[in-house]
Amino acid sequence: HPPPTASRAKATPPRRHRRHPLRNPFAVSPASAAEDLPTPSTTTTATGATRTGSLVAGTYTGIMQFTFAAACASIIFAPVGLPLAIGIQHCLVGFVVSQAVVAFTTRVPSGVSLAVPSFECLPFLARFAVIVAGAVGNGVDGGGTNAILATVLAGSVLTNVLASLLLAISSTLPVDDIDRLLPPPVQAGLFAAIGWGVYLLAFDTLGVTFSPASLLTKSAATLWVPANVLGIGLWKASRSVDSPLLIPVFIMAVAALVHGSCLVTGTSIAAARAGGWLMAEAAGRPATALWHALRPSLVRWDVIFSSAAIKQLLFAAIFGPLVNTVLNFVLYGPLVGEKLDLKAECRSHSLGALASASAGGYSNYIGLSDAAIHRKIGGLDRFSCYVASAVGALFLVAYPLCGAVGYLPTLAIAAICIYVGCDFLYDNIYDNFRTNGARTGLATSAILAVCIRKDMLWGLITGIVGAQGLGWWNRRTRSKEGKGTA
Numbered sequence: 001h002p003p004p005t006a007s008r009a010k011a012t013p014p015r016r017h018r019r020h021p022l023r024n025p026f027a028v029s030p031a032s033a034a035e036d037l038p039t040p041s042t043t044t045t046a047t048g049a050t051r052t053g054s055l056v057a058g059t060y061t062g063i064m065q066f067t068f069a070a071a072c073a074s075i076i077f078a079p080v081g082l083p084l085a086i087g088i089q090h091c092l093v094g095f096v097v098s099q100a101v102v103a104f105t106t107r108v109p110s111g112v113s114l115a116v117p118s119f120e121c122l123p124f125l126a127r128f129a130v131i132v133a134g135a136v137g138n139g140v141d142g143g144g145t146n147a148i149l150a151t152v153l154a155g156s157v158l159t160n161v162l163a164s165l166l167l168a169i170s171s172t173l174p175v176d177d178i179d180r181l182l183p184p185p186v187q188a189g190l191f192a193a194i195g196w197g198v199y200l201l202a203f204d205t206l207g208v209t210f211s212p213a214s215l216l217t218k219s220a221a222t223l224w225v226p227a228n229v230l231g232i233g234l235w236k237a238s239r240s241v242d243s244p245l246l247i248p249v250f251i252m253a254v255a256a257l258v259h260g261s262c263l264v265t266g267t268s269i270a271a272a273r274a275g276g277w278l279m280a281e282a283a284g285r286p287a288t289a290l291w292h293a294l295r296p297s298l299v300r301w302d303v304i305f306s307s308a309a310i311k312q313l314l315f316a317a318i319f320g321p322l323v324n325t326v327l328n329f330v331l332y333g334p335l336v337g338e339k340l341d342l343k344a345e346c347r348s349h350s351l352g353a354l355a356s357a358s359a360g361g362y363s364n365y366i367g368l369s370d371a372a373i374h375r376k377i378g379g380l381d382r383f384s385c386y387v388a389s390a391v392g393a394l395f396l397v398a399y400p401l402c403g404a405v406g407y408l409p410t411l412a413i414a415a416i417c418i419y420v421g422c423d424f425l426y427d428n429i430y431d432n433f434r435t436n437g438a439r440t441g442l443a444t445s446a447i448l449a450v451c452i453r454k455d456m457l458w459g460l461i462t463g464i465v466g467a468q469g470l471g472w473w474n475r476r477t478r479s480k481e482g483k484g485t486a
Contacts, residue, residue, distance in 0.1 A: 059387065069095075070408060074087075080129045083285075090290055093362075096392045107340075114374055120194050125152075125156055128309055157357045158357075161354070162317035167353060170346050196425065279409075447462060
């Protein structure tokens with residue numbers, strides 16, 4: 001995403017945490033985005049879009065959502081033994097429906113408003129899945145697994161409902177002045193905490209407990225050490241390689257490495273899965289399997305509304321769709337060179353979230369770097385967003401492709417989680433110290449510490465109270481100085 005303008009750069013920490021590493025592993029400034037837009041051809045529209053450019057951009061964006069859906073299923077569903085195919089369908093349905101609704105209702109002048117799957121929700125929904133699995137347990141003849149699956153899906157859908165409600169409420173508030181409502185150091189501290197949560201997801205994906213006793217065992221070290229090496233290497237590469245193909249190439253390279261090692265050593269696929277090197281076996285199912293799994297009679301509502309579970313869903317809705325939608329649209333205006341109606345876009349995303357929930361889908365909202373890359377490769381009109389939605393729908397029709405996820409190395413998903421976590425922490429902590437000074441950096445670090453020690457809600461409350469207290473003290477000091485001068 002673009003950096004703040006010169007007038008805001010000294011007052012606010014860098015906001016590079018809006019980059020989505022799975023989909024678009026590099027940030028794009030408004031100037032570079034404008035410079036790199038495709039040259040209009042004889043079939044251009046009023047926005048400068050070409051039919052070919054729209055098809056190319058929409059196809060690329062739609063294909064990348066299948067990549068994210070696989071990662072989503074691997075992070076939320078696989079650790080608690082739920083079917084990967086259902087998780088992939090859950091994510092794809094959310095994208096297809098919400099993208100179509102947002103493309104239809106957005107007031108962005110060009111019509112390019114990408115509602116892409118939420119990465120910020122993953123830490124909270126992964127913890128929610130663990131809570132549900134622990135509370136429901138394994139019943140006889142798969143009854144427990146079916147109840148866990150239905151409850152996890154219902155919780156994710158409820159997150160969408162909550163997000164829709166919160167976005168509708170936010171459309172009535174002065175969201176144009178988000179920095180006053182949520183001061184930049186608080187934003188940075190919260191996103192750093194999300195980064196830490198994403199980093200820890202790497203160990204859950206590998207089936208390794210994040211504790212000294214577990215990490216120092218040989219079997220665990222053979223998984224998490226190479227995952228960290230690959231993840232940090234990917235993070236460093238993302239800062240020098242300016243290509244949207246970085247993540248797909250990385251996944252294919254790790255897959256080739258792992259499967260090549262299995263071939264050389266004579267390790268079977270089943271043995272590799274048992275050793276934690278490959279994802280669990282995935283069998284493609286028709287899209288109707290998602291709605292069949294989401295039967296209300298199987299949902300354990302008592303577990304969903306327990307204090308521990310509902311807290312994770314609230315956190316997912318607040319720190320995913322609500323905060324990111326507003327912050328990303330604040331920065332999207334300079335990217336497209338237009339003054340955006342943030343309240344109208346919040347209403348648009350509220351409708352998209354509600355439609356996604358109605359279809360049983362995962363949370364989606366505006367992705368700033370996604371939109372920048374979409375525009376750079378030719379997606380300059382509303383039609384390109386409809387193409388992206390249609391391409392995502394094709395993966396639901398070609399459901400046997402879901403079986404390929406079972407051959408995906410856990411190292412690839414874990415490395416991406418490590419990459420994302422490092423990226424969030426670096427941009428919101430290290431860059432914060434370097435750009436805004438020790439005072440702001442220490443404030444951000446303190447909020448991060450509270451979030452880790454307690455939880456995100458305590459971090460949010462501490463940050464807001466601290467910021468308001470500091471503002472009051474500064475006003476009081478200036479008032480005294482003014483009286484002294486008089």
